[in-house]
Amino acid sequence: MNSPRDILRIATGGSVDDGKSTLIGRLLLDTDCLAEDQLEMARSNLAVTDGLRQERLQGITIDVAYRYFSTSDCRVILADSPGHFEYTRNMITATSTADALLLLVDVTKGLTEQTKRHFYLASLLKVPYLLVCVNKMDLVGFSEGHFYSICKTINFMQRDLSFGKIDFIPISALSGENIARKSSRMPWCKGSSLLGRLAEIPRMQIYQSNQTRAYVQRRVSIQGLDYYQIWLCTGKLKVGNQIKAYPGDEVLTVNSLKNWKFPVTHVSAPAAVLVTFEEHRALERGTLLCKLDDANLPKNTNQLEATVCWMDNAPLRRDSRYKLMHTTNLTDITDLQVCSKVDIDRHIAVACASGVETNDICNMQITLARKIAVDTWQSNRLTGSFVLIDDQTNFTAAAGFITAVK
Amino acid sequence: MRLLDYLETESIFILRETAAQCKKPVLLFSGGKDSLVLLRLAEKAFWPEKVPFPIMHIDTGHNFPEVLEFRDKTIARLGLTLIVRRVEDSIFLGRTCDLDGPFPSRNALQTVTLLDAINEFEFDAAIGGARRDEEKSRAKERVFSVRDNQGHWDPQKQRPELWNLYNGRVGEGGHLRVFPLSHWTELDVWRYVQVEELQLPSLYFSHTRDCLIRGRSILPAGPYLGPTVGESITQLSIRFRTVGDMTCSSAVESKATTISEVIHEIMASKSSERSGRVDDQVSDWSMEERKRAGYF
Structure with a gap:
């Protein structure tokens, strides 16, 4: 009766009506993770993730819903994001921590504008594994030709984009073909079922990196000794490690590591641990801790170049004050320049003639009131990302990916 | 991990x-x-x-x-x-x-x-x-x-x-x-309770109690719930899955007296935790x- 060994985080994407909710219902059903009362609901329309009244009334998914199911060795945390264009921000939210994105395509309709946008966003977000699920194969008689024609279109589209890994699978979510078991209706399909493919991909990748990155959440001083409650977000930490503390350039030695009251000699990310150092320095919340001998160290800067997705319903306002939240740092922004807007249909940057509105993706130059230590998104998804907070409404107005550091 | x-x-x-x-x-x-x-x-x-x-x-x-x-x-x-x-x-x-x-x-x-x-x-x-x-x-x-x-x-x-x-x-x-x-x-939650050896209120484990069967729910009989006219009390061996307000914490029939027996029962069970909650059934x-x- 062991608990699952591992955690896999996946997100879904695709156009409205391409069958995302049906697929999720099917995954829960086939992994035996629907309770009987939920099953009744699932059988009626399989849309088990539409939890809000507005969603049922409109028959669409508005907000990200989280579902949990377990395969033989793994807990899956699934973030279901809506397919409507005006809710693109939700897809970015859902994929921010995902190991894989399941992008649904309705084989009878082909690629819609929305699917193409999600496809491009998946590339922009560097989703480690993109699985294109060509759905509703039952409606085209499980035809190989229809499936490969979709694959061909996507392969043509992706020629100027980059992905960690991209894969294609023909499925029927409604009848359960190729979901938990390999379908006998599509003997021409190479490779295993959808769950079989998910079983093979690396898990919790956002926390996997050779770089050691930890940041201070809180400092507790007891009898002249400083204890730091830190979040090790990537890499490993050992007692005796030489640590560089940013944005200063002090070098410290790890004296002890504890899980609650129990000393440990080393920890791996992700880990909320307690650390003490041999040297006495009053490090502040937001201090970034890195191993001195890491091949790549972060950069101290107050000048960032970033790709930013605008999430607030209110447009970017020139007169408004925004703060930048990065790790556990909240920093004032002194200047924010919009350099260009990303045309997600043509995959190019264009001049930003009008303002920046909800779901716009643009390239920005941000100047901060003080220096912080950052990585690029390319090298670390957790220390290379941030959100912008509107100082007046406190809303999380935008999500940013650091592309370059000056 | x-x-x-x-x-x-x-x-x-x-x-x-x-x-x-x-x-x-x-x-x-x-x-x-x-x-x-x-x-x-x-x-x-x-x-x-x-x-x-x-x-x-x-x-x-x-x-x-x-x-x-x-x-x-x-x-x-x-x-x-x-x-x-x-x-x-x-x-x-x-x-x-x-x-x-x-x-x-x-x-x-x-x-x-x-x-x-x-x-x-x-x-x-x-x-x-x-x-x-x-x-x-x-x-x-x-x-x-x-x-x-x-x-x-x-x-x-x-x-x-x-x-x-x-x-x-x-x-x-x-x-x-x-x-x-x-x-x-x-x-x-149950597995963590087990690993951490946390103490729980006894209501979470099997005990005999006077119960009322109302719709899909098994409820504890008493001053806040009745029985009402025409209802009869049934003595059942039950445990509670939630222990909040008595009027909406429904019970399940159970023989589980230890944490690992409860875990076994939940794994075999076919209804979700809140399915018997009276407050969720209103609409x-x-x-x-x-x-x-x-x-x-």
Whole structure:
């Protein structure tokens, strides 16, 4: 009766009506993770993730819903994001921590504008594994030709984009073909079922990196000794490690590591641990801790170049004050320049003639009131990302990916 | 990484973020299994400090005496401060009133008492043990979930929550609800109780009790629930899956007397944890409506 060994985080994407909710219902059903009362609901329309009244009334998914199911060795945390264009921000939210994105395509309709946008966003977000699920194969008689024609279109589209890994699978979510078991209706399909493919991909990748990155959440001083409650977000930490503390350039030695009251000699990310150092320095919340001998160290800067997705319903306002939240740092922004807007249909940057509105993706130059230590998104998804907070409404107005550091 | 280790470490991170970003948080505690897990996580998160915020219970007046006793012992053992606010007092002050009909539930009434207490102490964050797997509107709620100055939740105005970045800022008069157990399932909670050897109220284990069978629910007979005319009492061997307000905590037939027997039963069981909850059966949107009004 062991608990699952591992955690896999996946997100879904695709156009409205391409069958995302049906697929999720099917995954829960086939992994035996629907309770009987939920099953009744699932059988009626399989849309088990539409939890809000507005969603049922409109028959669409508005907000990200989280579902949990377990395969033989793994807990899956699934973030279901809506397919409507005006809710693109939700897809970015859902994929921010995902190991894989399941992008649904309705084989009878082909690629819609929305699917193409999600496809491009998946590339922009560097989703480690993109699985294109060509759905509703039952409606085209499980035809190989229809499936490969979709694959061909996507392969043509992706020629100027980059992905960690991209894969294609023909499925029927409604009848359960190729979901938990390999379908006998599509003997021409190479490779295993959808769950079989998910079983093979690396898990919790956002926390996997050779770089050691930890940041201070809180400092507790007891009898002249400083204890730091830190979040090790990537890499490993050992007692005796030489640590560089940013944005200063002090070098410290790890004296002890504890899980609650129990000393440990080393920890791996992700880990909320307690650390003490041999040297006495009053490090502040937001201090970034890195191993001195890491091949790549972060950069101290107050000048960032970033790709930013605008999430607030209110447009970017020139007169408004925004703060930048990065790790556990909240920093004032002194200047924010919009350099260009990303045309997600043509995959190019264009001049930003009008303002920046909800779901716009643009390239920005941000100047901060003080220096912080950052990585690029390319090298670390957790220390290379941030959100912008509107100082007046406190809303999380935008999500940013650091592309370059000056 | 093992699942429980991951869930634990993530919850600890969230609890520390709450303490670091909010001025005056409070941890909501009922003596139930989820809040006991939450309390253990808080102990771990802040050690060598004591949990740096008070613990609060909203007593509906229809709580199980065993659970209240258990609650007091637990908080005393950890040397923490317990605040209790009572629905009875809110009724007495005319802030709310019992619903019509025989044996009304006071579950929804807690909202008024909770919001009054949050105002009274000027709490800016209330940490709760709710999980996303419990109910469909909860599946959509953020870990740091904003309440406006009326204490209301607006699902359409939720803040995007990305990576490990939790935005803990709230406007004047508003507050946060923080849910560190968002990613846990009922089974995870039980397994954690087992691994951590946490003590639970005896109601969670099989015992013989006078029960009423009402619709799909098995309910404890007594002053708050009846029997009503035409109903008869059945003696059953049961355990409770939730131990909140007596009027809506339904039981399941069970022979499980240990944690591992309970885990076995849950794994074999075919109904979800809240399926017998009377308050969720009122309408398909009961939870969303209660949540919008400021419920836990």
